[in-house]
Amino acid sequence: MTKPKIVIGIVAGLLIGGAVAAFAVAWRPAISAIEPPAPQSFDANLVKRGRDLAAIGNCNDCHTVRGGKAFAGGLAVPTPFGAIYSSNITPDPQTGIGLWSEAAFRRAMRSGVDRTGHHLYPTFPYDHFTNVSDEDDRALYAFLMTRQGVHAPARANELAFPLDQRFVVAGWKLLFLRRETYKPDATQSAEWNRGAYLVEGLAHCGACHTPRNALGAERLSATFSGGDVDNWHAYAINARSLSPVPWDTEALFHYLRQGWDKDHGVARGPMAEVVSNLSSVQESDVHAIAVYMTSVFGPPGQDRLRKADEVRAQIKSPPSQTTPSNVAGASIYAAACATCHETERPLPYGGINLALSTALSAPDPRNAANIIISGIQPVEGERSPIMPGFGSSMTDVQISALLNYLRGRFSNQPGWTDVERTVQDARRMQTVFLGIQPGPHNAPGGPTQRD
């Protein structure tokens, strides 16, 4: 054998070996189709539990388009790689999950593979759902299979080659998918463990609140340090939290349950749907989440507590205003914002004192810009928080001046950069956003849950 032949042989061997290995990694068998089960074949209590679990998992938020049929999918989820459309998870046999057995459903939740063996993109947060117990998967399955089936074919994703090839996801999973399930911590209370199980699993809080790496996986070294979603910043919800007043269990519970907290304000952006869902589930689960998250935030240091006291004191007796350097921003604030934000009218119908606003201490002005432009739309048919949008009355220059002033006056953080560009982006994204997102169901589920 000559030398080149040996090389060719080795290369061929490697290629074949690689192909076999890749096939073994990527290939998943189909799971046989089943006859769609009759809704009455599911236990009613199981369905009811599944309903609450689906609310904790916020499933409807991604799997329903604005004004569309519940769980029929088709919502564009923007990612840095292109838009990925959510799938139809109603029991329609042709376009939904009607032919899926419970085993197929569990496999999708655990390892992100659909019934026919295709890999699912990790916009479906199965990297969290590995933690969901078999029992809870069974309840979720029962709930979804008893919904109204909707014929709604999947929309094609807008991904470039090679990411449009689903086997590529198998490689992503090799790198980033942890397959362990949630292990209770015996040193903690049962309530803490319940909260941890929900937060790390079904509620997938880290999907938004943890920053992602270049390949779109959560950076585990920075869990809960703040992430991005739909042109909103999902705040840091650990020791790096920038809220002027530190969170405690009581405040978290109120916020997650009612959609607002007197020292932190109103849940907005994608979080509005989360708190809307949490207002409808068992109170004990929301409290467990609050208990666990309090330990994730960690006890605030002396410095933060002192600053929080300063903020509270400042609200009670505002320091006399010196002539501001940003006259334009100061005048806009005084004329357009202070009329609501500096009255005694309590939340959620009055505006929060902006010294308490996390948005103004955030690393970038996106959230504040989004709110100034679009306001807070009230929930149809309910008493709920409201704020008019100023996108049509203020120019980009005026909004930027206002944002710079608010940052300087109400936050200890250094000034923002590129404010005007952020405002332009926010305005552009808002148009898109309003076109595709479900309406703000918002926070408090029923009037009885509010003050």
Added chain:
Amino acid sequence: MSLKVNGHDHQIDADPDTPLLYVLREELKLNAAKFGCGLGQCGSCTVMVDGKAVLSCVTPLLLLEGRQVTTLEGLGTIDAPAPIQRAFMEEQAAQCGYCIAGIMMRAQALLQKNPKPTDEQIRAELHPNLCRCGTHMRILRAVHRAARLMDSAALSSTTQGSAQ
């Protein structure tokens, strides 16, 4: 400061933080826009600024340097009502009428940007405007009628312009 309303420049002697609504009603005697809640929550004070619907009760004068304000009075008169006004009259879309000027202005802004809105688009756009009398279905019909009137008005002015 100088304020441009319905195509005319006005010299306004008021503090820069005065809400536009007060200036319109009290200084310029343009009383179509109404004071409802004063908090930007009901929509009865809606006017247009540079073609977009704006809540004049929470819009201080200082934001309006060099911009064009349009009120309902600027769209048409009693003798020559604008399409949006004709449509609301023909559909009898007002009951007490307090909210209607604001609703017409927001509908006008919508039709300028989208000449053929769907029911759903009209509903979504008019979301910030409240009507306590409940003439919502007539309002919906009136906006559709206004869209048709504007369409035929545009059509007849083109034919007049080009053929005759």
